[in-house]
Amino acid sequence: MTSELLDQALIEEAAKKSGLVWVRGAGAPAARALWHVWHEGAVCLVGDGPGEQPLPGLADGGSAEVTVRSKDKGGRLVTWTAAVSEVAPGSPEWEAAVAELKGKRLNAPDGEAMTERWARECRVLRLAPTGHTSPLPEGSLAEPPLPSAATTRRPAPAGLPRLLLRRRKPK
Template sequence: MTSELLDQALVEEATKKSGLIWVRGADAPAARALWHVWHEGAVCLVGDGPGEQPLTGLADGGAAEVTVRSKDKGGRLVTWPASVSEAAPGSPEWEAAVAELKGKRLNAPDGEEMLARWARECRVLRLVPAGSPLTLPDGTLAERPVPSPATTRRPVPAALPRLLAGRRKKK
């Protein structure tokens, strides 16, 4: 019993303190970094709408694997299995989750209209711990990034090295 309580405390504290978690759904080929809040014993996520994070591979009633990093060192701290449930817009679970998520959402394009947009166009998911933490693997688990226009590399402008060198000389 003590081991179960320690595992539960580790999962809760590590997840609360981490700004990002890596989640891999049952159907997803790779884990994806997602912002979240810890609320009432579960991770709450919002996404799959315009301008929100994609929740690829996470389905209501499905399973997921959540990896949490250490806040101070940045390394993998704990990986735990989760059961996924989707809160229906307007339900008490949805209202409680979005009240917490609203405070953590940075740079929302629509401010006060955000909750109405989430109800209309997004999904709110709860990932509840489902079992004891998994053993951490020995390898790095490094994978190629998911294709995105945000990761497109372009050549460095020719004048950039001169501009940076000029700034150092002026100081």
């Protein structure tokens, strides 16, 4: 019993202080960094809508693996199993969760109207701890980056430094 209480306290404290959690839903190829809030004993997320974070593999009634990192050092603190549930728009639970999420959402394109957009176009999920924590891994769990349209910088053309550094002639 004491071990379960300590695990719950560690999960709650770590999730409250961290701005990101790494979540891997059932069938997802890799964990994904997601912003969240800790509210009433669970991690609350909003996503799967235009301009919001994707929530791959997270389905109502499913499970997920959640990893919380240290805010100051970035190291892994705890990994735990969560039960995923979708919160129905307009319900008292949804209103309470969205009030917390709204305060943490940065750079919302529609400002105060974002909660209405979330109700229409997004999903609000609750990831409640099941009480099972995983031991910390021995080695690195680094994975290659997910596919993206972003490209890396190419080498500068050989003549560019001469063009940039040459002196302009006075007029």
